[in-house]
Amino acid sequence: MATLRLKQVAKRFDDTDVIRGIDLEVNDREFVVFVGPSGCGKSTLLRIIAGLENATSGDIVIDGERINEVGPADRGLAMVFQSYALYPHMTVEDNMGFSLRLARVPREERRAKVLEAARVLQLEPLLDRKPKALSGGQRQRVAIGRAIVRNPSIFLFDEPLSNLDAALRVQMRIELARLHEELDATMIYVTHDQIEAMTMADKIVVLQGGVVEQVGSPMELYHHPRNRFVAGFIGSPKMNFLPVEARGVTTRGVEVTLPGGGVSEVAVNGAGSRTGEALELGIRPEHLLLDEQGPLAGRIEVIERLGGQTSLYVRMDDGIVTLTADGDVAHAVHDRVRFGFEPGRAHLFDGQGQALESLQRHPLSELGRRDSRADPEAGA
C-alpha cells in the first residue's frame, strides 16, 4: 500500500516561483506521469517528493503521514535518475546492493535480493561488470534494479529514457510497463515526452509554469483537454487551431463561421458564448477528413508519406493546417483540397484559452492504461 498526497505544495528559488501550490493525489499502484515542457517544474516536484529538495510550503503525505521533515532515505522511496547515477567504481551487483549494505543487511540476504532483481531485469550475466562496460540500456536497467532492490513503496523516475536512442526507448517503455505490472507498485514518472506519458500512464499530470493544467487519464486528456495548452501538448502531430466566429447556439452545439466563410457545427456546450464572439477551433490532424464538400480548403504544401498514413501540410489563408490521412491518398504537392470534420471531434476554446465543455463524454475517457474496472483488487 502506498498513496501519496500533495497539499498546496509550493517551491521558491530566490525570487522565482517554480511550483505554485500543487494539489495532487496518487493512488495505490497507480502509474502517474508528470509531463510538461522543460522548466515547468516537473523535475523539481519529483525531487520534492523524493526529499532532495525542501518544499517552501505545503504538505507531502505518504500513507496518511506527513513526511516533509523526513530525510530522503527514510521515506521508503527509490529514484531512478536521468543520468542513471550509477556508482562507477562498483560492480553491478554492488551498485544494486548498496542500499542494503548501508542498512547492514547480511551478505547472503543481500545477494539473494540482488539476484531476484537481476532476474526480473535479465541482468544476471552482467552482475560482475562495472557500469563503464555496460550499454545505455543495460545501465538503465541497473539503475532500475537498484531501485527495485530497496523494495520501495513508491518508485520515482526522472526522465529515465531520455538518454537512450529511439529504438531502445520504445523497448524500455514496454519493459517499464511490464515491470509496473509485475511489481504492482506505485510509480511516479517524469517526462517531457507526451508519447511516453500517453503509453504508460494510468494518470497524467500536465504541468506548466509550476501549475497543474489538468489531471486525468490519457484518453481523457486526449479527448477532453481542459484548455488550449493541454490540447496542444497532448497528441502528435499537434492539434490545429483555427480562428472562428460564433454564429449561434443550438441544442446540438455551437455553429461557427470557419476561415474561408464555411459554416460548421461543433458539439460543445455553448451556454456562455455570444453570437459574434471570436473563438478558436481546435481539431486534431487525425480528425480532419478529406472531403470534396468539406467547409475548409487549402493548397498542399508538403506531403510526408509514412506508408500506413500520410501527413499533409495544407496552406490556408491564415496559416498551415496539418492533416493526417490514409496512406493511400493520391494527392500531390500543390493540389487544392477540401476537407472537413465531424462535429463531435472538434474543440472550441474561448478568449482565455479555456475549452468549452463537450456535449458528450468520450466512452474511453475514464480508462487508464490498465482498465480500472478490471482491477484485480476489486475481485480479490
Next chain:
Amino acid sequence: MRTRASGRTVGGLRSLSLQAPAVTLLLIWMLIPLGMTLWFSFQRYNLMMPGMEQFAGLENYEYLLTDPALWRAMGTTLLLVGSVLAISVIGGTLLAVLYQQEFLGRGVARVLAISPFFIMPTVSALVWQNMMMHPVNGVLAWLMGLFGLPPVDWFSSFPLLSIIIIVSWQWLPFALLILLTALQSLDDDQVEAARMDGAGPVAVFFFITLPHLKRAISVVIMIQMIFLLTIFAEIHVTTSGGPGLATTNLAYLIYLRALLEFDVGGASAGGVIAIVLANIVAIFLIRMVAKNLED
C-alpha cells in the same frame, strides 16, 4: 611494425627522422649529466686537491655505504616524504570537501588556502623561522604564552617535525587544488542517489567521494613525491641539516659532501644512490598510478 588502416606504417623512416631531434636533445640532456655523475663517482676528486684526480674504483661507494650518515639521511628522506605526503593528502582531501560546501566568502577562502603554494620555498622557510616558530618573536611562542606554557625552540627541540610542518604548509595547497578540481567533477546525481540509498555524509565520503578522488590522489602523490625527494631550500635556510644530522636528507647530504667538503667523487656516489632510490620509488609509484588510471 603495426600498420594503420590507410596502409601506412607507423614509425617509418619519415616519422622517425621528425622525432629524432627532440629525442636526441632529451637524451643528451639526461645522459650527459648522468654519465658525468657516474664518471665522477668512480674518481678520487676533491676540489681542495687539484691535479690529484685519479681513478678510485668503488672506493667512493665503499666509503659512502659504510658511512652511518648515509643511512640516517635516507631514513630522514623517507620520513620527511612520507609524513608530508600523509599530511597533505589527508588534509587536502578534508579541506577539499570543506571548500566544496557553499558558504559566504568561499571564493576568497579558496584563494587564501591555496596561496602558500605561490610563495617561494626560501621565503616561506624564513617566514616560519622568524615569525611563526621563533622562540621569542614567534606567533607559536606567543600562543603558548597565552596558556602559560614555556616557549619552544622548535628548530633545536623538534627539528625534523619543524621541517615537516613547513613543507606540509607549502604542499597542502597543491593537494587541495588538485583534489578540489577533481571533486568538482563528481556527479551530483551520484551523491543524491547515495543519499536516497540511505548514505549519510560519512558514508557518502567513504563510498562515493573517496573512490572518485582515488585517481587524483595518486596523481598528487606522484607529483609531490618527485619534488619532496629533493627538498633542499627549507632545510638550508632553517636548520642547515642539523642539529647534528637530524634534518639532513639525501639531497642535503650530497650538498654537504660536494660543496662543504669539496668531495666531488663522494658527492657523485651519493647522487647515484639518490638516483637508484628515486627509481625504486618510481617503479612502485608508476605501477600504482598506472593501475589507478586504467580503472
